[in-house]
Amino acid sequence: MDMKGDFMGKPLLSVKNLSIEYEGASERTLAVDDVSFSLNRGECLGIIGESGSGKTSIAMAIMGILPSSAHVKGSIMYDDVNIQCLSEGERNMYRWGEIAVVFQNSLDVLNPVLTVHEQIYECIIEHTSLYKGEADRRVENLLELVGLDPQVSEHYPHHLSGGMRQKVLIAMALSCNPKILIVDEPTSSLDPWAKDEIIHLLKELQRQNNFAMIVISHEIHIISQLADRLQVMYSGCIMERGYTEDILQTPMHSYTRGFINSSPYINPYKDLWGIPSEAYSSSIRKGCPFYNRCYQRLELCSEKKPELSYVATEREIACNRGGIITILEAQDIDKTYEFNGNEILACKGCNIHIRSGETVVLMGESGSGKTTLATIISGVLEADSGQVQFLGKRVEGNNFTSQMGGIQIVFQDPFSSINEFLTVEEAIVEPLTITGIVEKDSRRHMVKLALKDVQLPYDDGFLARRCYTLSGGQRQRVALARSLIMQPKLLIADEVCSMLDPSTQANILRLLKGLQNAKGFSMLYITHDVAIAQKIADRLYVMHEGSISEENLLDIR
Amino acid sequence: MNRDRTKMLLGYLLTFLIIITLNFFIPRLMPGDPFTSLSSEEGDITVIYSEEQIERYKRYYGMDRPIAEQYIGYLKNLLKGNLGYSIYYNQEVVSILKNRVPWTVAIVICSLIISSFLGTILGSISAWFRNSKLDKILYISMVFISEVPAFLMGILLLFFMAGRWGLFPLSGGMSMFTQYSTKCEVILDILHHAILPVMTLSIAKLGEFYLISRSSMLSVMSKDYMKTARGKGLKSRRILFRHGLKNSILPVITRIFLSLGSIFGQAVLIENIFNYPGIGTLMRQGVMVRDYVLIQGIFLFVAITVLTMNFIADLIYKKLDSRVR
Structure with a gap:
């Protein structure tokens, strides 16, 4: 084994099967649920997750300063010593001297009646062998190091601004040259300029002093700039772990994706949609913690708690389904039309895949073959060669369009896609009537639900109206309701907005996106409009003269 | 800052005035008066007065005058640092204190x-x-x-x-x-x-x-x-x-x-x-x-x-x- 291997093989800190439970007045809350991770020398590990996911509890457990109501299980090994088993006095030798924290910035985080100088000074006296005068000088040096005027040391904490207080906290944490620095929400209360300054400062200090760092934050912006590796926490469990860049680029757990999609930093143009509903907390937990908010949950997920396991190199996720599943995959699709003896190549060697719960935009100029591809994917049109797989099964004819939970397609022109002499009810109920998969009695109820979903009236009067009396926007909603009644897992929306006026277009778009967020279906949205693509797409395919390529959303203009 | 201090001092002054006023009236609202007391405690020399003497002493101590007049007199004396003369001990109150x-x-x-x-x-x-x-x-x-x-x-x-x-x-x-x-x-x-x-x-x-x-x-x-x-x-x-x-x-x-x-x-x-x-x-x-x-x-x-x-x-x-x- 070479030197590097040996070096990497022995982590500086390793946390094994850590569980933290808080005892409340009436019930126990599980804050951290069987978490294991390790930290190597000199690296920076990010822990990200929404508030209450247990991030800070882990940090406090490492420092051994959880309140007495917390019950801790598992081990925390620092350099082969299980510091979890040490007495309070022995632990003090590790606190600050070996592992220090930059506490979360709050008004009360520094003692209000002691000067900045005394609060830094006492750490140095306690943990190093420096004499009084040397310690005084060290305090000044530390303050200079973090970019503060040494005169600040004579001030009391309430004289400082939030940014200055953050710097004092950093200086205090570095006072005894710790090997590990835990940084808890370093920038949560700061303005953007101060944020950037603190990030830059932490990076620079780590470069100079070469300590290992654990950064805890709910801000992707901070984590992405500081952390080499990232672990995503939800409700006390690690959901995904890997290299920061990889995770942000292609999240593989549906929670991670939802979290990233909620960040304006990652999505500067796109509408923001949070993850629907709330995390629940309870001490008796069965199954996956993300169960109640997951798009692709199965019966199994309510029973079995997923283990964190590798799905790729340096990528672990905790999901019973192996992460976000690919719902549709089309490979090497070729299609040629013959027209008066001329051959028109509509699709050549098209590859496309759609994962569950995502919005994929297929963009291209008119005549580039978008609609042909969409129709092939839905199974309505047959390809010359290549095949389409939906949930692992081959798409042939109308096998999935005639199924509940299959594929549905909404077309560009609501005037011709719906028979205008049908009543609203007849138009919407038609798929159910044709397939006959639902009992007659419950159909009317389903029609009403679908109308409610698309925000149309659902009284008997409206149900009995003929479609030709409706406006374009209303008809497009009826077309949408007609697709939704089949509860599709994939909705193909082919230029659904292009014939509508801008305001109706915006309403329909938001409605679609909102429905997708609430119901969790995947969507293939076909358009020629760049701006719309940027607004709604998770991923983007561009089609040009029958060929297709995937493009980065931020690169297109 | 200065304004706060002035406010505070004014507050104390007002409290002080109220206390002086209460201080003057409370003993006078109690039943009885100094000259009808008959009890005397250990060691202290006390005198029992006749009706005539009481009248005279009341005049002497200004207790026959209207209460408002007594009050003003009291304030005047206070300003001079004079707490008066104990009726019972026949001694300056200041020196007793x-x-x-x-x-x-x-x-x-x-x-x-x-x-x-x-x-x-x-x-x-x-x-x-x-x-x-x-x-x-x-x-x-x-x-x-x-x-x-x-x-x-x-x-x-x-x-x-x-x-x-x-x-x-x-x-x-x-x-x-x-x-x-x-x-x-x-x-x-x-x-x-x-x-x-x-x-x-x-x-x-x-x-x-x-x-x-x-x-x-x-x-x-x-x-x-x-x-x-x-x-x-x-x-x-x-x-x-x-x-x-x-x-x-x-x-x-x-x-x-x-x-x-x-x-x-x-x-x-x-x-x-x-x-x-x-x-x-x-x-x-x-x-x-x-x-x-x-x-x-x-x-x-x-x-x-x-x-x-x-x-x-x-x-x-x-x-x-x-x-x-």
């Missing part, structure tokens, strides 16, 4: 120091070991002794420690009719006499300081900076006394000065139990014989003391808590 005040002030200050110091330490320890056996025992016993009336505690102490076991003298501020060879002996004798009253007052106040200190420390301990201090790996002693106590002591200090009012009240009772020669016994005497002038003098003294202490409390609080500066 001069003799009596040091005794009271000494026991009050001693017991305040002892009770606040002990109370704070015990309260902090109790909070630090919250919910432990030690905490529970301390808490229950402190609540108990703070509910026992001071005079009862005094009588118990007097009965056992002085009466039964003879450890301390039964009464007075110093031994009567003895010859002292050195100054040192005088001091020891005075201390010996002061121990029981001081002990009684201290015990009476201890529970109050304990409870305040405990609850203040408990709230301080839940603060983020205490977690910071623990995280820094400091010794428990330093965390408790430097980080905790320096914050939790603020309400205790305010309470020390605020409790001056009530402790003077308790001192009055306790001095009477131990027959201690302070203003407590003097006040009882004054009330018994309706010596308006003397009572007014004592009240005025107590009021000024309490006001001054409040003022000092304000100043000290600002000094200790950098946030109010």
Whole structure:
């Protein structure tokens, strides 16, 4: 084994099967649920997750300063010593001297009646062998190091601004040259300029002093700039772990994706949609913690708690389904039309895949073959060669369009896609009537639900109206309701907005996106409009003269 | 800043004026008058007056004049620093007070120091070991002794420690009719006499300081900076006394000065139990014989003391808590 291997093989800190439970007045809350991770020398590990996911509890457990109501299980090994088993006095030798924290910035985080100088000074006296005068000088040096005027040391904490207080906290944490620095929400209360300054400062200090760092934050912006590796926490469990860049680029757990999609930093143009509903907390937990908010949950997920396991190199996720599943995959699709003896190549060697719960935009100029591809994917049109797989099964004819939970397609022109002499009810109920998969009695109820979903009236009067009396926007909603009644897992929306006026277009778009967020279906949205693509797409395919390529959303203009 | 200070001074001045006014009227609203008193207490020379003499003295002391006129006269005299002439003792009130005040002030200050110091330490320890056996025992016993009336505690102490076991003298501020060879002996004798009253007052106040200190420390301990201090790996002693106590002591200090009012009240009772020669016994005497002038003098003294202490409390609080500066 070479030197590097040996070096990497022995982590500086390793946390094994850590569980933290808080005892409340009436019930126990599980804050951290069987978490294991390790930290190597000199690296920076990010822990990200929404508030209450247990991030800070882990940090406090490492420092051994959880309140007495917390019950801790598992081990925390620092350099082969299980510091979890040490007495309070022995632990003090590790606190600050070996592992220090930059506490979360709050008004009360520094003692209000002691000067900045005394609060830094006492750490140095306690943990190093420096004499009084040397310690005084060290305090000044530390303050200079973090970019503060040494005169600040004579001030009391309430004289400082939030940014200055953050710097004092950093200086205090570095006072005894710790090997590990835990940084808890370093920038949560700061303005953007101060944020950037603190990030830059932490990076620079780590470069100079070469300590290992654990950064805890709910801000992707901070984590992405500081952390080499990232672990995503939800409700006390690690959901995904890997290299920061990889995770942000292609999240593989549906929670991670939802979290990233909620960040304006990652999505500067796109509408923001949070993850629907709330995390629940309870001490008796069965199954996956993300169960109640997951798009692709199965019966199994309510029973079995997923283990964190590798799905790729340096990528672990905790999901019973192996992460976000690919719902549709089309490979090497070729299609040629013959027209008066001329051959028109509509699709050549098209590859496309759609994962569950995502919005994929297929963009291209008119005549580039978008609609042909969409129709092939839905199974309505047959390809010359290549095949389409939906949930692992081959798409042939109308096998999935005639199924509940299959594929549905909404077309560009609501005037011709719906028979205008049908009543609203007849138009919407038609798929159910044709397939006959639902009992007659419950159909009317389903029609009403679908109308409610698309925000149309659902009284008997409206149900009995003929479609030709409706406006374009209303008809497009009826077309949408007609697709939704089949509860599709994939909705193909082919230029659904292009014939509508801008305001109706915006309403329909938001409605679609909102429905997708609430119901969790995947969507293939076909358009020629760049701006719309940027607004709604998770991923983007561009089609040009029958060929297709995937493009980065931020690169297109 | 300056405006605040002016406001504060005006506040104190107004309070002072109200106190003077009440001070003047309260004794005069009590039933009886100085000249009909017949009782006389040990050692003091008193006179029994005839009707004619009473009339004359009333005129002499200005008590036959309308009350408003008396009030203005009183204010005028106050401005000159003249508290009047005790009717009963036939002596200047100022000089009577001069003799009596040091005794009271000494026991009050001693017991305040002892009770606040002990109370704070015990309260902090109790909070630090919250919910432990030690905490529970301390808490229950402190609540108990703070509910026992001071005079009862005094009588118990007097009965056992002085009466039964003879450890301390039964009464007075110093031994009567003895010859002292050195100054040192005088001091020891005075201390010996002061121990029981001081002990009684201290015990009476201890529970109050304990409870305040405990609850203040408990709230301080839940603060983020205490977690910071623990995280820094400091010794428990330093965390408790430097980080905790320096914050939790603020309400205790305010309470020390605020409790001056009530402790003077308790001192009055306790001095009477131990027959201690302070203003407590003097006040009882004054009330018994309706010596308006003397009572007014004592009240005025107590009021000024309490006001001054409040003022000092304000100043000290600002000094200790950098946030109010």
